[in-house]
Amino acid sequence: MTQTARPGGRPILMPDEVARVRAPLERSATLPPAAYVDPRVYDVEVDTVFARDWVCVARAEQVPGPGDYVCVDVPGQPIVVARGRDGVLRAFSRICLHRAMPVAEGAGNAGRFVCPYHHWTYELDGTLRSAPMMAGAEGFEPARCRLPALRLEVWQGFVFVNRDPEAAALAPRLAGLEALIRPYRFDGLAVAATTEFDSPWNWKILVENFMEAYHHIGIHGTTFEPVYPARDSSVPDNGGEPWTFLRMPGRAGTEDAAPALFPDLEGAERRQLVAANVYPTLLFAASAAGAFWYQLEPRGHDAMRLRIHVLLPAAVAGAMSEDDRHGAIELVRGIHLEDVPANEGPWRGLHGSMTGQGRLSPYEKAIWQLNQLWLDRVEARLL
Secondary structure, three states: OOOOEOHHHOEOOOHHHHHHHHOOHHHOEOOOOHHHHOHHHHHHHHHOHHHHOOEEEEEHHHOOOOOEEEEEEEOOEEEEEEEOOOOOEEEEEOEOOOOOOEOOOOEEEOOOEEOOOOOOEEOOOOEEEEOOOOOOOOOOOHHHOEOOEEEEEEEOOEEEEEOOOOOOOOHHHHHHHHHHHHHHOHHHEEEEEEEEEEEOOOHHHHHHHHOOOHHHHOOOOOOOOOOOOHHHOEOOOOOOOOEEEEEEOOOOOHHHHOOOOOOOOOHHHHHOEEEEEEOOOEEEEEEOOEEEEEEEEEEEOOEEEEEEEEEEEHHHHHOOOHHHHHHHHHHHHHHHHHHHHHHHHHHHHOOOOOOOOOEOOHHHHHHHHHHHHHHHHHHHHHO
16 A cells, blocks of 8 residues: 655654544644645545445435435445335445446436436446447447445434445444434434535534534533533543544533423433534434434535434424424524534634644543544555
8 A cells, every 4th residue: 555645755644743643632632734634635535434434325214215316425436325116225326337427416216317418227226227329339238237336234214335345334333322322213313404504624624523512612602501511521432433422411400491302311311412423424413302413525625515404203304394494494504603613713724834733622532532533544544
């Protein structure tokens, strides 16, 4: 495996920078600026993180019936997730085998996928059904052609794909996280409303901000901090598995106003806010009032598409009025708009010529865990 070097042969990450990140939390530092602002780092992430980890691309209830599909751009590969006539959920490349035109866009229902360029037609399992006017193309056998498939797993209603045929199964690695979120019954939730944001910064900045409550004292000083004090937050050990979890206890009395959406919550659980990451890009949060899913689609080292989905029990989501959905979206937008400066500011600051690594707070344990997972995947390519 070749190294990725800076001009003049200097590695992108220096050994002393990595050592600071690898140190125990009490002595640890943030990732160096190059981890965010150097486009070559993102190229390495595409080849390692996004090609070998399980990437969340959808919710199973978004593709409930035969022919239902949703298109997603996983870094390095546009894909489609489709439910076949046999009821099986599959994921495969949505790039035509002929001249590289996407055969599907957006989401919907289709009997087959027809390339708009030359009408090559594919079944819902990715096999090529027909290719017009190919008589005389020696050795061309449509029956042996199919769009390349990705591995697929559904965990707690979230659909994950993986391009690595040798990757370990995901669900066993998330057993510890599953126990922590069990009262919220994520496998019974459904998307109730969605809003989208253009996000011109590195994807890791948003993931890090999502997974710490330390910033409540600044960014959310009049909103979250009075209810979910940063000082009370905690992060459990993850055993090196690809997940992080943040628990934010709420002040006593706040549970009395919470709707009973999750009857398995008991006592203090009814007033807590929890957040979680399944590495690399699945982010979700939940309280007694509902849940949110942050769907990230990185598009480069400096941009990503962010869709925020409100998740509620399926029966509740199905009964919502348009006014209810609008109110849920306004709540989500208000929270995220508070967080925008916490993404834009560091993105500007990381480009400064005098910017270096910062020290982590003990309240940023989840960021420390994320940094270890990141280095495990990219370190050999960047040193």
